[in-house]
Amino acid sequence: MSRLVVGPFNRVEGDLEVRLEVASDQVTRAEVVSPLYRGFEQMLRGKDPRDGLVIAPRICGICSVSPSVAAAEALAAAQGLSPAPNGQLVTNIVHAVENIADHLTHFYMFFMPDFTRETYGDAPWFAATATRFAALKGTAAQDMLPQRAEFMHIVGLLAGKWPHTMAVQPGGVTRWVAANEVQRLLGLLATFRRFLQRVAIGVELEAFTALGTRQALFELVETHGPSHSDLFRFLQISEALGLHQLGRAEDRFLSFGAYRQGSGHLFARGLRDRSGPQKLNTGLIAEDVSHAWMQGPERALHPFEGVTEPDTEMAQGYTWCKAPRLAGDPAEVGALARQVVAEHPLALDLVAQGGNVEARIVARFLEMALLVPAMERWLREIRPPDAFIAHGDTPPETEGAGLVEAARGALGHWLRVEGGKIANYQIIAPTTWNFSPRDAAGRPGPLETALVGASRRPGETEPVAVQHIVRSFDPCMVCTVH
Amino acid sequence: MTGNTHNLLWLQSGGCGGCTLSLLCAEAPDVVTAFETAEINLLWHPALSLETGREVTAIIDAILSGETRLDILCLEGSVMMGPNGTGRFHVMSGRDEPMKDVIAALAQRAAHVVAVGSCAAFGGITASGGNPGDAFGLAFDGEQQGGLLGGHFTGKAGLPVVNIPGCPVHPDWVTETLSQLSSGALSRDHLDALGRPDAISGRLVHHGCSRNEFYEYKASAEKLCQAGCMMENLGCKGTQAAGDCNTRAWNGSGSCISGGYPCIACTEPGFEDPGHPFVETPKIAGIPVGLPTDMPKAWFVALASLSKAATPSRLRENATSDRLRVSPVRRSKKGGKQ
Numbered sequence: 001m002s003r004l005v006v007g008p009f010n011r012v013e014g015d016l017e018v019r020l021e022v023a024s025d026q027v028t029r030a031e032v033v034s035p036l037y038r039g040f041e042q043m044l045r046g047k048d049p050r051d052g053l054v055i056a057p058r059i060c061g062i063c064s065v066s067p068s069v070a071a072a073e074a075l076a077a078a079q080g081l082s083p084a085p086n087g088q089l090v091t092n093i094v095h096a097v098e099n100i101a102d103h104l105t106h107f108y109m110f111f112m113p114d115f116t117r118e119t120y121g122d123a124p125w126f127a128a129t130a131t132r133f134a135a136l137k138g139t140a141a142q143d144m145l146p147q148r149a150e151f152m153h154i155v156g157l158l159a160g161k162w163p164h165t166m167a168v169q170p171g172g173v174t175r176w177v178a179a180n181e182v183q184r185l186l187g188l189l190a191t192f193r194r195f196l197q198r199v200a201i202g203v204e205l206e207a208f209t210a211l212g213t214r215q216a217l218f219e220l221v222e223t224h225g226p227s228h229s230d231l232f233r234f235l236q237i238s239e240a241l242g243l244h245q246l247g248r249a250e251d252r253f254l255s256f257g258a259y260r261q262g263s264g265h266l267f268a269r270g271l272r273d274r275s276g277p278q279k280l281n282t283g284l285i286a287e288d289v290s291h292a293w294m295q296g297p298e299r300a301l302h303p304f305e306g307v308t309e310p311d312t313e314m315a316q317g318y319t320w321c322k323a324p325r326l327a328g329d330p331a332e333v334g335a336l337a338r339q340v341v342a343e344h345p346l347a348l349d350l351v352a353q354g355g356n357v358e359a360r361i362v363a364r365f366l367e368m369a370l371l372v373p374a375m376e377r378w379l380r381e382i383r384p385p386d387a388f389i390a391h392g393d394t395p396p397e398t399e400g401a402g403l404v405e406a407a408r409g410a411l412g413h414w415l416r417v418e419g420g421k422i423a424n425y426q427i428i429a430p431t432t433w434n435f436s437p438r439d440a441a442g443r444p445g446p447l448e449t450a451l452v453g454a455s456r457r458p459g460e461t462e463p464v465a466v467q468h469i470v471r472s473f474d475p476c477m478v479c480t481v482h
Numbered sequence: 483m484t485g486n487t488h489n490l491l492w493l494q495s496g497g498c499g500g501c502t503l504s505l506l507c508a509e510a511p512d513v514v515t516a517f518e519t520a521e522i523n524l525l526w527h528p529a530l531s532l533e534t535g536r537e538v539t540a541i542i543d544a545i546l547s548g549e550t551r552l553d554i555l556c557l558e559g560s561v562m563m564g565p566n567g568t569g570r571f572h573v574m575s576g577r578d579e580p581m582k583d584v585i586a587a588l589a590q591r592a593a594h595v596v597a598v599g600s601c602a603a604f605g606g607i608t609a610s611g612g613n614p615g616d617a618f619g620l621a622f623d624g625e626q627q628g629g630l631l632g633g634h635f636t637g638k639a640g641l642p643v644v645n646i647p648g649c650p651v652h653p654d655w656v657t658e659t660l661s662q663l664s665s666g667a668l669s670r671d672h673l674d675a676l677g678r679p680d681a682i683s684g685r686l687v688h689h690g691c692s693r694n695e696f697y698e699y700k701a702s703a704e705k706l707c708q709a710g711c712m713m714e715n716l717g718c719k720g721t722q723a724a725g726d727c728n729t730r731a732w733n734g735s736g737s738c739i740s741g742g743y744p745c746i747a748c749t750e751p752g753f754e755d756p757g758h759p760f761v762e763t764p765k766i767a768g769i770p771v772g773l774p775t776d777m778p779k780a781w782f783v784a785l786a787s788l789s790k791a792a793t794p795s796r797l798r799e800n801a802t803s804d805r806l807r808v809s810p811v812r813r814s815k816k817g818g819k820q
Binding site: 005006007008009010011013014015016017033035036037038039042043044045046047048050051054055058059060061062064105109110113114116117134135136137141142145146148149150152153155156157158159160161162163164165166167169172173174175176178310312314320387388389391461462467478 | 494495496497498499500501502503504506507508509512513514524527528529530531532533534535536537538560562564565566570571572573574575576577581607608610611612614615617649650705706707731732733734735736737738739740741742743744746748754759760761762804805
């Protein structure tokens with residue numbers, strides 16, 4: 001048995017270390033280390049509740065709108081306020097732009113460059129992949145970045161800037177939208193749709209989202225060839241490397257529900273494990289600190305009672321990350337979990353043999369293809385003459401939770417107000433779930449489970465299989481601990 | 483092209499990564515083209531480079547040994563000094579060494595040291611709320627000189643730490659500053675007392691504000707999503723904050739104010755703890771405490787009351803409306819509609 005420390009583990013958002021035990025060239029045990037602590041939950045205590053809308057989004061620069069939406073929903077719940085319908089539509093659109101941009105950034109900038117490593121130099125797909133996906137220098141980055149930047153114009157117009165907009169508020173948004181602007185936004189969306197269809201996916205979005213099986217997906221690759229689109233190139237590689245058999249966790253998929261529509265969500269809230277859909281009781285969420293450099297009671301606490309006190313001696317544990325559990329179980333979150341919980345046929349088929357690297361990647365494309373038509377609909381549903389915001393007041397003693405979906409999965413903010421000030425503010429971010437450490441029972445988090453069994457190729461110090469698995473979760477380490 | 487490539491190393495510590503993500507929004511030119519034009523050779527960037535693990539350690543060690551020349555060191559995020567001065571709130575992964583020590587050692591090797599964003603420059607949002615992590619800037623703690631490297635630090639080329647402020651930075655602020663540095667076109671004369679390039683510090687956010695007419699007449703919004711000036715009631719600090727945010731668009735056409743929310747002076751040290759709710763203007767006897775930086779207070783008050791008395795009804799009505807409801811009047815030669 002040998003020990004491996006992989007770090008700095010880059011092309012994740014923030015800093016990450018992974019510690020591995022390896023026997024016979026296979027990972028037998030993994031520990032995930034989140035090495036940065038900043039203390040946002042401590043900073044927020046004693047502040048005006050509205051200040052959460054300024055400070056909490058700055059936890060994360062890659063998914064800043066998601067904590068905006070979570071903070072706004074938590075405060076809205078505390079105020080008993082419902083957003084103006086226009087405000088909800090604009091919030092959904094701004095949030096969707098960010099989530100799509102994150103999926104693109106992940107695929108093009110973070111995930112694909114690993115297939116340009118020398119270890120794959122003999123593969124028949126290597127030359128084309130290296131030209132296309134070399135880190136920063138590949139043609140894909142040159143094609144994608146301008147598209148991503150122009151797509152962000154939607155946020156520039158609706159919300160001032162990205163990241164760290166303050167446009168999202170408990171009762172809606174801070175900017176009204178005029179009828180001519182709706183038309184301009186539809187044009188921006190049409191430009192982006194063309195990029196997805198021609199370059200990224202290679203087929204009409206509706207044709208892609210209508211697929212129901214992995215086999216049908218691969219028939220498309222067969223028909224058009226792997227050079228036809230960036231997704232098809234990935235699928236060719238995935239098939240060659242067996243990425244659909246790599247990186248399985250416990251297959252307990254959690255989603256808080258994404259993009260409010262009426263009384264529900266575009267992508268449903270729920271929980272699904274190996275035996276099918278389960279009832280989700282968010283009251284059974286609790287965070288355990290047994291393996292974190294954190295102080296607190298031995299029993300796991302629901303976030304409304306949560307405590308954040310770093311153990312400055314770092315006496316016990318191996319990470320700053322707490323271990324969130326749902327009814328005592330770890331849960332996997334992200335685009336795949338969202339689409340599995342929403343019961344998209346393709347997503348369900350992709351995980352028929354369990355969650356895996358390939359399914360996590362394809363789910364992000366599926367989500368982009370589902371979101372663009374939804375955004376077109378939301379834009380047309382805006383009624384420019386109507387209000388974009390409702391105003392509320394925060395009672396001096398109150399509490400509220402904001403449970404939303406960031407690009408990387410379920411995000412919760414739990415706010416308690418006493419004497420008109422923030423008394424407690426607890427956050428569980430998507431990667432807190434996915435990159436959770438062990439809990440008091442010794443049960444590992446999803447990534448720690450998913451890494452077991454990964455192979456080391458001859459001569460490798462940082463096994464590339466480990467890198468594929470880690471990055472398939474699209475971790476955001478700055479969110480994880482915050 | 484001069485054929486002189488400039489080696490750039492980018493590190494991240496106590497921040498959110500948002501300055502890099504903002505940089506990826508650069509347009510005309512995009513970031514890849516901007517770096518190519520400036521002949522910047524990216525030795526390593528945590529979010530963008532292929533190298534991981536030991537490959538990164540080797541890159542850093544080669545700089546520390548002098549084998550690789552370091553022309554520009556960029557830090558994004560605050561320097562984490564806590565707990566108790568140990569820096570162990572951020573131990574660089576794979577190195578078992580506090581990030582603050584890695585940064586300090588590399589800074590000694592760098593021709594130029596650049597703080598990207600208000601966290602790296604001054605401490606920023608990571609220093610908010612009592613600063614639980616002991617987050618500092620590279621050469622400042624808020625507006626006090628100090629930080630990790632001390633106020634008298636200069637890079638090997640002779641400049642102090644170049645502070646590109648903002649939360650986040652505008653992408654052009656980064657590409658233009660780095661291009662100026664690599665072409666030798668940034669001198670001490672271009673930096674203000676806080677180390678900020680004059681392209682940023684020479685302007686106020688107020689310049690070019692789309693709500694300027696409301697400001698002129700002190701026609702003020704009372705709530706968010708109203709069209710009036712946000713200085714009097716909603717905490718807007720555009721008249722006090724450095725930046726060209728309203729003359730250089732964000733994400734195509736945006737700015738905080740065009741997005742309908744106040745400037746919170748994110749380019750200024752200490753913005754993270756304003757001493758009042760961000761969206762509320764503190765007042766004494768009904769007069770806002772924070773007035774334009776270089777205007778005599780008595781004159782401001784006198785002019786404000788005069789202009790308030792002269793406010794056209796169009797502005798007064800629009801200021802508290804949730805959009806521009808009353809259009810400007812078009813005067814015809816015959817007098818027309820008033």
